[in-house]
Amino acid sequence: MSAQLDTAPVVRPMRATDLDAVVAVEEVVYPFPWTRGNFGDSIKAGYHCRVCEVAGELVAYGVMMIGADEAHLLNLSVAAEWQRQGLGRFLLHHFVRIARDCRAGMMYLEVRPTNTAARTLYESEGFHEIALRRNYYPAENGREHAVVMGLTL
Numbered sequence: 001m002s003a004q005l006d007t008a009p010v011v012r013p014m015r016a017t018d019l020d021a022v023v024a025v026e027e028v029v030y031p032f033p034w035t036r037g038n039f040g041d042s043i044k045a046g047y048h049c050r051v052c053e054v055a056g057e058l059v060a061y062g063v064m065m066i067g068a069d070e071a072h073l074l075n076l077s078v079a080a081e082w083q084r085q086g087l088g089r090f091l092l093h094h095f096v097r098i099a100r101d102c103r104a105g106m107m108y109l110e111v112r113p114t115n116t117a118a119r120t121l122y123e124s125e126g127f128h129e130i131a132l133r134r135n136y137y138p139a140e141n142g143r144e145h146a147v148v149m150g151l152t153l
């Protein structure tokens, strides 16, 4: 069932107290989800971790690492019932703005070749395929390659 987006979404830094809600979404939207520890470590490492809320409800989140003039988007997720209402694009714009503000020259991400929704979103925002990382992701029947996509900022 989808939820109605009738209030403006708000983006703020992810905190340790968000992790129950983040992990609850993560475990629904990915077959091989990040763990609570992965998110906690990202916050502790000072990565750009953000959540997006609608009327106080956590509806989306993402994690981006910036180093050596390069931004790497490590996670971008929208809760299942809030998908397809522009939140993924909205949060992606937010991360691109952060990367530009930090003077990164490139933004990179990895995506499963089978993830049509994500690939379509990234392509529509100007990301290009630049490489294939072989056997990068765990998959039901072994491993799946990752498409590396990049955006010149």
Ligand SMILES: CC(C)(COP(=O)(O)OP(=O)(O)OC[C@H]1O[C@@H](n2cnc3c(N)ncnc32)[C@H](O)[C@@H]1OP(=O)(O)O)[C@@H](O)C(=O)NCCC(=O)NCCS
Binding pocket: 029, 030, 076, 077, 078, 079, 082, 083, 084, 085, 086, 087, 088, 089, 090, 110, 111, 112, 115, 116, 117, 118, 120, 121, 122, 124
């Ligand atoms: C990928 C994801 C972040 C997109 O977020 P979203 O809020 O549903 O997407 P948006 O509503 O912002 O859609 C933006 C564009 O993406 C594309 N898109 C989104 N969902 C799609 C789908 N199911 N099929 C095809 N294209 C899709 C469309 O081009 C869409 O633009 P349009 O609505 O104008 O046609 C979301 O589907 C998600 O969280 N998926 C599970 C986790 C995941 O795979 N994350 C990405 C890991 S690399």
